Amino acid sequence: MKKLWMIILVTMTLAACNSGEAIEGVSYEDKIVIEITLHQNWQSNLFFRFNNTKFISYLRTKSSVNDRESMTLIIDVIKKTEDTTSFEFVLINSDYDVVLAFDDETTxxxxxxxxxxxxxxxxxxxGGSAFRIPVEETNVLRELIGSIDD
Structure with missing residues (x-):
């Protein structure tokens, strides 16, 4: 009887360990991106000041991207964009705040x-440089984000 309980216990333990779905990340800057979060910013003059206000900003629309194909597409656009020349830019408000979450728990x-x-x-x-995104890549991002928000 003890052997039966031991076999059941081992089987349940192994099943529990294997039940978590492994997230296949995307390589970026010597790290692995496991999720991309898009926070849609308010565009109204009345509300855009609150986009970065700690407690109120959590009310914004949030979309998470964690499928490999979509993450790869976004990371590829970021890499291509960062390979271009940066320029000085004063940003008052953006459409989205984008957060890359890495496997080492940094962002x-x-x-x-x-x-x-x-x-x-x-x-x-x-806290850094600004880059122009070519029209083709901007359209790809617009289409991808539009499909996530739907």
Missing amino acids: KKYALTLNSEGEEGVLVVH
Whole structure:
């Protein structure tokens, strides 16, 4: 009887250990991105000041991206964009705050502005440089984010 209970206990333990779905991350800057979170910012002049107010900002629309294909697409656009020349830019408000979450529990933050259809987007590294996103990549991001928000 003891052997039966031991076998049941071992089986349940192994099943519990294997039940978690492994997240396949995307490589970026010598780290692995396991999730990308998009916080949609308020655009109203009345509310945009609250986008970065600690307690109120949590009320913004939040979308999480953790499938490999979508994360790869976003990371590829970020890499291509950061390979271009940066410029000085004063950002008053962005369309989205983008947070890359890494497997070592660190994060990297960006501000993303997609602008109007057919225009270049802007990617601003939190506390750093600004980069123009070519129209094609801006359209790809707009389409991807639109499919996430639906």
